[in-house]
Amino acid sequence: MTEYDVAVVGGGIVGCSAARELAADHEVVVLERDAIASGASGKASGVVTFSAQRSTLPEFVEYSLSFLREWEGTAHHEFHRRNTVELTPPEKEREAKGRVEAAREAGFPLRFLDAAEVDARYPGVFELSGYVGGIEYRDTGFVDPYTATTSYLEDAETRGADVRTGVEVEDVKRSGNSVDGVETSDGPITAGTVVCAAGWRTRELLAGVVDVPVRPIRYQAVDLRPDRSLGDAYPMGIDPVGEYYWRPQGDGTLHVGGGDTLVGTPGEVRHGVTEEFRLDVATDVPGILRGFERAEVESEDTCPTGDAATPDSIPIVDCPLEGLVVATGFHGYGIMASPSAGRAVRSLVTGEPAPFALEDLSLDRFEETGDRFELLSLTEKRAKYG
Ligand SMILES: Cc1cc2nc3c(=O)[nH]c(=O)nc-3n(C[C@H](O)[C@H](O)[C@H](O)COP(=O)(O)OP(=O)(O)OC[C@H]3O[C@@H](n4cnc5c(N)ncnc54)[C@H](O)[C@@H]3O)c2cc1C
Numbered sequence: 385m386t387e388y389d390v391a392v393v394g395g396g397i398v399g400c401s402a403a404r405e406l407a408a409d410h411e412v413v414v415l416e417r418d419a420i421a422s423g424a425s426g427k428a429s430g431v432v433t434f435s436a437q438r439s440t441l442p443e444f445v446e447y448s449l450s451f452l453r454e455w456e457g458t459a460h461h462e463f464h465r466r467n468t469v470e471l472t473p474p475e476k477e478r479e480a481k482g483r484v485e486a487a488r489e490a491g492f493p494l495r496f497l498d499a500a501e502v503d504a505r506y507p508g509v510f511e512l513s514g515y516v517g518g519i520e521y522r523d524t525g526f527v528d529p530y531t532a533t534t535s536y537l538e539d540a541e542t543r544g545a546d547v548r549t550g551v552e553v554e555d556v557k558r559s560g561n562s563v564d565g566v567e568t569s570d571g572p573i574t575a576g577t578v579v580c581a582a583g584w585r586t587r588e589l590l591a592g593v594v595d596v597p598v599r600p601i602r603y604q605a606v607d608l609r610p611d612r613s614l615g616d617a618y619p620m621g622i623d624p625v626g627e628y629y630w631r632p633q634g635d636g637t638l639h640v641g642g643g644d645t646l647v648g649t650p651g652e653v654r655h656g657v658t659e660e661f662r663l664d665v666a667t668d669v670p671g672i673l674r675g676f677e678r679a680e681v682e683s684e685d686t687c688p689t690g691d692a693a694t695p696d697s698i699p700i701v702d703c704p705l706e707g708l709v710v711a712t713g714f715h716g717y718g719i720m721a722s723p724s725a726g727r728a729v730r731s732l733v734t735g736e737p738a739p740f741a742l743e744d745l746s747l748d749r750f751e752e753t754g755d756r757f758e759l760l761s762l763t764e765k766r767a768k769y770g
Contacts, residue, residue: 385546388413390733391566391575393553393589396425397529398711398718399581400536401726406733407543413575414537414545415568417552421533423583424691424718428529429605429641431631432720433468433521435622439483441698442490443740444724449523451723452532461527461535466631468521469502469510470622471672477516484519495520506619511674514625524620526631529719536722553582556593562706563593577733579709581725584692586712594704597750598713600690604643604657606665607633608679614638626668637682638673640665644716647690657684691716695750701728702747709733710747 388411392399395416403414416422432452434445456463472480480496487494498517502510505520541547548570556578557565565574580586584600613636620631628642643661662681670676694700694713699721701711709732711725718725728745731738 385411385413386572387411387574388546389576390579391415391553391573391577392579392581393566394423394581394583394586395420395533395537395547395549396423396581396583396718397421397428397533397536397722398425398583398714398725398729399579400533400540401722402579402581402711402729403540403545403726404536404543405726405730407540407545410733412540412545413573414540414547415551415553415566415573416547416549417569419549420537420547421530423689424714425533426530427603427685427689428719429603429629429631429639430526430529430532430719431468431524431620431629431641432463432526433524433620433622433629434717434720435468435470435519435521436697437717438492438494439486439490441740441744442487442492444721444744446491447727447739448721448723452525452527452720453523455535455723458535458539460531460538462531463525463527465525466618466620468524468620468622469497469506470519470521470624471510471512471515472496472518473514473625474516476624480519493522495522508674509619510621511670511672514671526620527719532719532722536726553589556580556590556708558593563708575707577707577709579711579729579733581711581729583712584690586692586710590708590710594708594710594747596700596710596712596747598692598694598700599646600649601693601715602643602645602647602690603641603716604661604684605639605641606657606662606684607637607639607682608665608669608676609637609682610673610675611678612675614675621673623668623672626664626672628665628668628672630669630673638676638679640669646693691718699725699745700747700750701725701732701742701745703732704747 499512552569555567618632700713
């Protein structure tokens, strides 16, 4: 078939979620240059917390969190519920308490716990000498990102979507001021709407059509084997000092991620983490978590493919031209944001209202921004964007 209502470019979690949203009442094809989840989606840590976005995008966040919890048991998707504790050093206490208040006003069950309360709720977990306490997130958890991606796709296929892997989209076809299909390595495809969910490659794919200010961003992660068993209720965590996050894994290791940097062309980045990141984790983690004094790095991974960063770390889901929807810039949280991303794409394709503000995700908020923007730290982002 070469004619569809919707052609989705990219078989990552965002493209697959969008295809699932649209397949029941549209002829949909997913076009993936490589294999499904071969980009950032297959490399992610799968943490679902939305720590920084709750007060700025409350409905967007709530939609995704509810979906991921309620979708449990559908296809192969599993949502592993675990609380998250975001540790608070003394210099961030005021800011952390302000964020808890804003998030609580937006309806999220967050609490600020002082150090004694953290220790009482999570005995033996944290080494709290450098912290005044922490924010406790109680509606969080983790998923296996590959399985979540393929579960969306399985739903989409059950609803009638076609999936074509190993097919590269080389260009979008324009007719006057609108887009009406794509040129692929397998020939042309006509589509009423083209959804570009091609991760960091979206920018180069749409060069000359529309400027999409995303840059490839790299994350690093290692799996640490602790000195003791972590147990079934071991919390996930965030350390804003070293900008690490972590979550327990089924094999008894702790997955510790962080070390994000903007990169040139992903793929040129070697596999494995940098020596600096490995040393930082080895030095810092025993100062944050108990039982890691003699921890061994069991495996190390990074993302040679990269995720897509935006200047304000908020994704872009917009319809800049008739027949073209752009969904990219998930900046380290596309797994947790995937339900909202898919729902936003559906709204843009069908005109149905979304249960959150689409303006927050619009492309024209970056009219003044080029493609050489700097990566802001979490603190800088909060100061600049609230
Ligand atoms: C190490 C790491 C850890 C992470 N941890 C988390 C986490 O804990 N929680 C979380 O929520 N997020 C996390 N993320 C972020 C998350 O992985 C991404 O935000 C998300 O996967 C983005 O999904 P996507 O579909 O936009 O992009 P991708 O998964 O990159 O998918 C884009 C797809 O488009 C395809 N494509 C590109 N160009 C073309 C073309 N021209 N034609 C056809 N196909 C094309 C690519 O091959 C790719 O498969 C992490 C990311 C990394 C790298």
